[in-house]
Amino acid sequence: MHEEQEVQITSDQLQSMKMCKIFKDHQKDINAIDFSKDGQYLVSCDDQALNVYDVHQGKKMRTLYNKVKEIDLVKFTHHNSCVLCVTKKEPYDIYYWSLHDNQILKKFTGHTNIIHWLDLSPVSDDFLSCSMDGTLRLWNLASEYQTCDGLLDLSAKKTFCVAAFDPSGYVFAVVFLEQYYCISNNWLYLYDFKKYHSGSFQSKKINISQVKCIKFSNNNKYILCSTGDGTILILDAYTLDTICELSDFSNQGSMIEAGFTPDCNYVISGSETGTIHIWSFPLGTQIARLEGHQKRCKVVKFCPTHFLMASGCRNLVLWIPDQFSNDNMNNNNSRRSLMSI
Numbered sequence: 319m320h321e322e323q324e325v326q327i328t329s330d331q332l333q334s335m336k337m338c339k340i341f342k343d344h345q346k347d348i349n350a351i352d353f354s355k356d357g358q359y360l361v362s363c364d365d366q367a368l369n370v371y372d373v374h375q376g377k378k379m380r381t382l383y384n385k386v387k388e389i390d391l392v393k394f395t396h397h398n399s400c401v402l403c404v405t406k407k408e409p410y411d412i413y414y415w416s417l418h419d420n421q422i423l424k425k426f427t428g429h430t431n432i433i434h435w436l437d438l439s440p441v442s443d444d445f446l447s448c449s450m451d452g453t454l455r456l457w458n459l460a461s462e463y464q465t466c467d468g469l470l471d472l473s474a475k476k477t478f479c480v481a482a483f484d485p486s487g488y489v490f491a492v493v494f495l496e497q498y499y500c501i502s503n504n505w506l507y508l509y510d511f512k513k514y515h516s517g518s519f520q521s522k523k524i525n526i527s528q529v530k531c532i533k534f535s536n537n538n539k540y541i542l543c544s545t546g547d548g549t550i551l552i553l554d555a556y557t558l559d560t561i562c563e564l565s566d567f568s569n570q571g572s573m574i575e576a577g578f579t580p581d582c583n584y585v586i587s588g589s590e591t592g593t594i595h596i597w598s599f600p601l602g603t604q605i606a607r608l609e610g611h612q613k614r615c616k617v618v619k620f621c622p623t624h625f626l627m628a629s630g631c632r633n634l635v636l637w638i639p640d641q642f643s644n645d646n647m648n649n650n651n652s653r654r655s656l657m658s659i
Contacts, residue, residue: 325625325639327581327659332596333606334640335627339376341634343369348630349390350617354398357623361401361417362634363392368401370417373626373636382420389413391436395443395459402445404433412436412447414459426457427464434573435480441487444511448479454492456514468514482541484534484555487511492518493543495528504529506543506558522558526551530573535582540599542585544576550585552599562602566595579620580659586627588615594629610635625659 325331346364353360359379360371365388370379388406395402399418405411410433412426435448443459444467452473455466472479472494479494493506504526507518524543531544534555541553550564564585576587584605585597592611597604613631620627627637 325659327579327583327625329584329598329605331625331639331641332579332584335606335608335637336640337610337635338638339636341369341371341378341636342632343378343381344630344632344634347613347632348617348634350392350403351619351628351630351634352393352401353619353621353628354394355396355622356398357621357626359394359398360621360628360634361392361394362628362630363389363403365389365406368392368403368415368417369634371634373621373624373628376636380417382415382417384413387411391433393436393438395438402436402438404436404447406432410449410451412457424459425464426466428455428466429453434478437482437490439483439487439511440485444483444487446481446483446490448481450478452477452479454479454481456511470514478528478530480529480532482532482534483511485536485538490514491532491534491541493524493529493532502528504543506541506553508558520558524551524553524558524560526563531575533577535578536580537582540578540582542576542578544574544587546573548589550576550587550597552585552602561600564595564597564599564602564604566604573616574614575617575619577619580622586618586620588618588629590614592631594618594627608637623658 344364350363368382392403410429414424429449431451438445454470456468477494481492508520527545529543533542543551552561594608596606611631618629
């Protein structure tokens with residue numbers, strides 16, 4: 319039985335975050351992590367293996383291998399027993415993978431180059447992918463076909479794009495670097511998911527370098543755009559105006575994933591040096607730098623339901639506020655307090 323405490327996310331709590339569990343299960347660097355929608359499970363991925371953890375109990379549940387192809391971009395579907403992930407080598411497929419019985423339920427095919435981005439609709443079985451082949455493809459888990467349901471072809475622009483669904487699932491945003499002669503500009507486009515073929519309904523040029531990560535906040539008020547040179551831009555999701563620009567962290571071209579805390583008041587990001595950075599906004603003040611990773615920390619995510627953060631280099635680390643660290647997550651036989659948010 320778990321005893322739950324309701325807590326608010328505050329700057330003081332975030333500044334006090336401590337490592338409460340370190341998992342050393344991966345043989346290669348972790349390239350993706352994701353929490354299940356109910357916040358109970360966490361999946362981490364390196365090139366060859368998926369590890370599944372029960373974060374309420376603080377223990378690993380199972381390891382699944384794919385020794386045929388290297389894998390990346392693991393994400394839970396709306397069921398905590400299934401994930402999506404992509405293959406890193408040709409043929410470039412998207413796997414719909416059952417964690418329960420270690421079966422590939424479906425392979426979605428069509429991309430002809432590396433798939434570098436994946437996002438799932440928050441309200442349906444629709445998902446999207448972006449590839450170095452210059453296309454954004456729309457899919458559905460329940461489709462009887464293995465091919466995409468829709469496609470945006472950006473190949474003529476010879477560009478790198480990323481995209482994300484908003485919390486309603488009715489809109490998705492696409493951002494890409496458009497090069498015209500010697501001038502490069504990032505453009506952000508908003509599409510109606512049901513009418514994407516009619517073109518975008520809103521767009522704006524954003525003056526930062528190539529965007530490698532895009533997220534909507536849970537309250538649908540903000541869009542986060544993270545670049546490969548250590549800049550994060552927070553935009554108003556309705557006007558696309560810039561709210562604040564976050565920097566002062568190390569990233570030299572990597573796709574380092576940034577994101578919001580569930581209350582939408584803070585932004586978190588890993589870095590090349592392994593430091594985890596936390597900012598408040600709209601002021602964009604850096605309120606915490608968490609040390610502990612010895613290598614590049616590419617992935618960091620907050621649990622959607624509890625005051626718990628996960629991050630990864632080669633090791634997977636779970637973080638909780640210092641005042642709760644004595645609940646002894648390392649002792650699996652003891653009852654542990656869970657901090658609901």
